[in-house]
Amino acid sequence: MPFDFAPDPIARTKSARGKTNYLAGLAAEAAVARRYEDRGIPICARRWRGLTGEIDLIGRSGDEVIFVEVKQSRTHDLAASHISQAQIARIFVTVDEFLAGEPKGLLTDVRIDLALVDGQGRIEVVENAFAG
Known part of the structure; x- marks a missing residue:
């Protein structure tokens, strides 16, 4: 009995959409990095990965x-809606992890x-999106 290994058209569509979203995210990160650098804030790390999560950009x-x-989406409001409380918590833990390697540690501004x-x-x- 022959097997048909032709890719499922729905899986192909999801895969293409996933790749498009990934590339759009990379382009958004690059544009944001340029904006910070144009304002005199050098980006010292991109996609910094710790044990607990990832920080998209780190500047000084x-x-x-x-x-x-x-966050990238069709509108700013939609982009903002893509961040969850769990993700915010992971960001804070990952920030603490990064700061552990700084000279002032958790006392760093x-x-x-x-x-x-x-x-x-x-x-x-x-x-200061997550302050207070």
Whole structure:
């Protein structure tokens, strides 16, 4: 009995959509990094991975370390809706993990920003997005 190993058209569509979303996310991160660098904040790490999670971008402004979570979608509101409480908690734990390697440790000045990128490439940065 012959087997048909032709890819499932639905699986192909999901795979193509996943790749498109991945590439759009990379492009959004690159655009956000350029925006920070254009404002004099060098990006010292991209997609920094710790044991507990990943930080999309890490920049430095003097003694302050700026962590940036990038979200991309058709609209800024839709992009913002893609961040969950569990993800925010992971970001905080991952930030602490990164800071363990800093000279001042957890006493380092920190800011955590949320960068939203819409379908037209417009960027909205919410500074200290998760404070308080």
